[in-house]
Amino acid sequence: xxxxxxxxxxxxxxxxxxxxxxxxxxxxxxxxxxxxxxxxxxxxxxxxxxxxxxxxxxxxxxxxxxxxxxxxxxxxxxxxxxxxxxxxxxxxxxxxxxxxxxxxxxxxxxxxxxxxxxxxxxxxxxxxxxxxxxxxxxxxxxxxxx
Numbered sequence: 069x070x071x072x073x074x075x076x077x078x079x080x081x082x083x084x085x086x087x088x089x090x091x092x093x094x095x096x097x098x099x100x101x102x103x104x105x106x107x108x109x110x111x112x113x114x115x116x117x118x119x120x121x122x123x124x125x126x127x128x129x130x131x132x133x134x135x136x137x138x139x140x141x142x143x144x145x146x147x148x149x150x151x152x153x154x155x156x157x158x159x160x161x162x163x164x165x166x167x168x169x170x171x172x173x174x175x176x177x178x179x180x181x182x183x184x185x186x187x188x189x190x191x192x193x194x195x196x197x198x199x200x201x202x203x204x205x206x207x208x209x210x211x212x213x214x
Contacts, residue, residue: 080108
């Protein structure tokens with residue numbers, strides 16, 4: 069069981085005190101004490117129920133592999149191998165391929181530079197040529213909401 073019986077006593081005392089606090093003004097002393105004792109025992113027993121449920125919720129499920137590991141699995145997961153595989157040959161091949169591609173790309177760049185650089189010249193999307201001042205004023209009034 070989760071915890072000890074002392075938790076149940078503490079919860080029972082809390083129930084006892086709360087019952088006295090809320091019923092003292094409306095009931096005679098004997099009724100208050102009798103109901104407080106009932107509240108103590110009720111809270112004491114309910115604490116066992118809640119602690120049992122809480123234990124069942126927190127208990128991890130039993131795994132099938134935890135029952136009994138075989139000899140081949142006994143050492144698995146106890147050591148960490150920090151060694152990385154040797155990939156120097158693959159790296160050298162990638163570098164050689166990059167150098168060869170770089171030589172081809174340099175030739176292509178030289179041929180493009182000979183053709184000359186032309187900046188992008190997109191057409192204008194909006195033109196104000198050949199517009200009447202009245203139409204411009206009307207558009208401005210429309211946009212400003214006048």
